[in-house]
Amino acid sequence: MSNAPKTVLCIHDLPGFGRAGLSVVIPVLSALGMQAVALPTAVLSSHTGGLGTPAKLSNPAYGPAALEHYKRLGLRFDCIYSGYLADPGQARLVEQAIDLWPDALAVVDPVMGDHGRMYRGLAPEMVPALYTLCSRASLILPNATEASLLLGDPMPGVTGESALSLAASQARRLTRICPQVLITGVPAGRGIACVGADRSGGEETVRTPMVPKTFHGTGDIFGAVMVGRLLQGNVVQAAAQAAAVFVADCLKATPDEADERLGVWLENVLPRLMQAGS
Template structure:
């Protein structure tokens, strides 16, 4: 991995931090809590994990078995932890919660934790869907909207931003409008849009320090990651914005957003100054998360390329339906290589090619 070593992480702070992670669990593979807990432990955190579902594997396989944790079961678990003096997080991470009643139980807990410990750092990953498709029930959305003011950081993808704000992202004014809603209407101090396809409208407005070279965009597709930290200093800008374009690694991966959000939380230290005056604490954390997530995807992709041909067959819905084992083998070969990449997870280096860069003139054109 390219980049210079950077010992900015304060491990004396980390070792005294405890994270409560509330998200999905699978027996096989790495999504949800399985993609989050181990990376956070590699960073030195104690992690208490509450499972919102208990499945055999992720839904991408096409079939799975298991159960969803009910709202009553979640509430009983939280109550028992509190009665036993075990509800002690300094950080809270929430992810996939498929039903509104269960999410409401989590919201009640987050409200209590925030009331009892106002300095708690809460990263809310509003797992709603992707690529225009929802994979939670629709009544989850208003609950998520009601939870946004509780969050320190949120990490929606582009589709989840559109669902939460009601703004379709198709030009710079619409992107500005969505961020205004999140920062001003919902009072979210820190927003990271984890991935936006780098379409022409973005290429037209990106500054040179963020835009990939024309030759690069001809050879591969790119995704854009954006961080936005609200300015509370009376600045004419609503927020300080950073962004980074990264090449899209081909193939299907699951758990990428879960891994990214966990790493972002693990590297987010709002009481520490970032190593560069050009960074915010959020953009620095996003650079670290982006570097490590992309590196894990790269070694996963390289591993998949070495598999026997019948385990790396291309997607073909008709053949997959006739012969489901084709899909199972392909999914199995693309599970994130977290154990094999644990040195990456523990690293303090940031790849310069994944470092978030200031988008200085982002607010120069008002929405």
């Protein structure tokens, strides 16, 4: 049916507790009118950011079997959206999905690190694996640390206009890997910026005021809003602006004394996505 919801294959981890991964991606996409099909890379009792060692359910055979099942069912995906991947094999799983649905928009958030270092528990082999995956994507959403890892650059240690200039240069260089790049979370004075580039030579910078809070899962929320707005027909710059504003709204709705490990209080903010409409 022509008015059927757009369908997104979401390849992320699923934490039971702590707002991150599929636990935020699915409600955000649903609020934006999308059908989210979850393909968990692992099922965790909580996310891995400071809540102790989670119980983990992981079956390497599940992902390929799920993709084959979806193919047999004749499913059509408008977008393939991947986030945190625990090992190089999971990066190859996303590539398999791209092979099976080559017409889908492929959005890759190459989750590897932040604040100048790789996340604990990720092997160095993740860098070349995600480099290869990014080369298959339509759009990649690295932060400044991940952009440096993909390019083999020294970790960024600059802020303000210098950080924006560096991100713009890195975004242009990353278009050699992927046709559309958006570097997220770039510090820009009293604000935060996303800096993008594409192979046609286009560049864009989206700035939003800085909300001085840091919570787990905001990158997943940003990416999900980006995907939903893109599928609604927005250009990258407009989708990024909408995603940045929504994340800022979630941060503002979360009390200062809230535990940052548990993520932002997005539940009461989700209706704003439906009100904004397509």
